[in-house]
Amino acid sequence: xxxxxxxxxxxxxxxxxxxxLEAPAxxxxxxxxxxxxxxxxxxxxxxxxxxxxxxxxxxSVGDIADRATLNRATFxxxxxxxSHLAATMLSDDLHDAIVKRLAPPKSFDAESLTAFTAGAFExxxxxxxxxxxxxxxxxxxxxxxxxxxxxxxxxxxxDLDPRAMRAFFPGADKDTVAAVLAWSIYGAxxxxxxxxxxxxxxxxxxxxxxxxxxxxSLVGSR
Numbered sequence: 001x002x003x004x005x006x007x008x009x010x011x012x013x014x015x016x017x018x019x020x021l022e023a024p025a026x027x028x029x030x031x032x033x034x035x036x037x038x039x040x041x042x043x044x045x046x047x048x049x050x051x052x053x054x055x056x057x058x059x060s061v062g063d064i065a066d067r068a069t070l071n072r073a074t075f076x077x078x079x080x081x082x083s084h085l086a087a088t089m090l091s092d093d094l095h096d097a098i099v100k101r102l103a104p105p106k107s108f109d110a111e112s113l114t115a116f117t118a119g120a121f122e123x124x125x126x127x128x129x130x131x132x133x134x135x136x137x138x139x140x141x142x143x144x145x146x147x148x149x150x151x152x153x154x155x156x157x158x159d160l161d162p163r164a165m166r167a168f169f170p171g172a173d174k175d176t177v178a179a180v181l182a183w184s185i186y187g188a189x190x191x192x193x194x195x196x197x198x199x200x201x202x203x204x205x206x207x208x209x210x211x212x213x214x215x216x217s218l219v220g221s222r
Contacts, residue, residue: 110213
């Protein structure tokens with residue numbers, strides 16, 4: 001296959017991944033009112049600002065509402081509690097960070113999975129800011145949501161690129177592969193983000209991917 005055709009195929013696979021991830025799982029809901037989107041953004045921005053100052057356990061719904069210049073009733077009209085807000089916000093942020101990290105579009109291979117993993121590492125480091133207390137709390141409150149975000153992304157990627165399943169995981173179940181990759185990458189990202197002295201995200205990601213794909217040649221490559 002020529003370079004132009006291969007590049008076009010990779011781009012189409014990637015566009016299909018993003019489109020499928022953004023498509024609703026259920027029948028389309030009514031269009032969200034712009035005022036609702038603005039309110040949710042105010043709440044998310046407020047929580048982001050507060051998380052830069054202290055852990056989620058020390059932030060109340062009242063703190064978030066006050067920072068957003070809204071009242072508590074408005075908060076509860078949009079989210080069940082602060083954990084629901086945090087999980088929704090961080091899941092969307094992680095998805096966007098990975099899409100950005102993988103631009104331009106890429107098919108699934110060792111190089112692109114390394115970029116995916118490095119993006120997850122960088123996201124976790126920014127979010128946790130190297131604080132062990134943040135990391136412990138993070139795992140108990142929104143860890144499962146972020147693992148599921150990674151898993152859904154990886155499953156969709158592999159589902160739309162069957163060549164990758166044949167090349168890297170012959171005979172394996174796609175759900176299992178996506179789950180193992182997601183949990184491994186998430187756990188490694190948490191550990192890496194907590195290190196006081198750590199290697200760069202790309203180097204750390206190469207090491208993890210070399211283990212996951214059983215490609216030792218990745219370690220030490222640049």
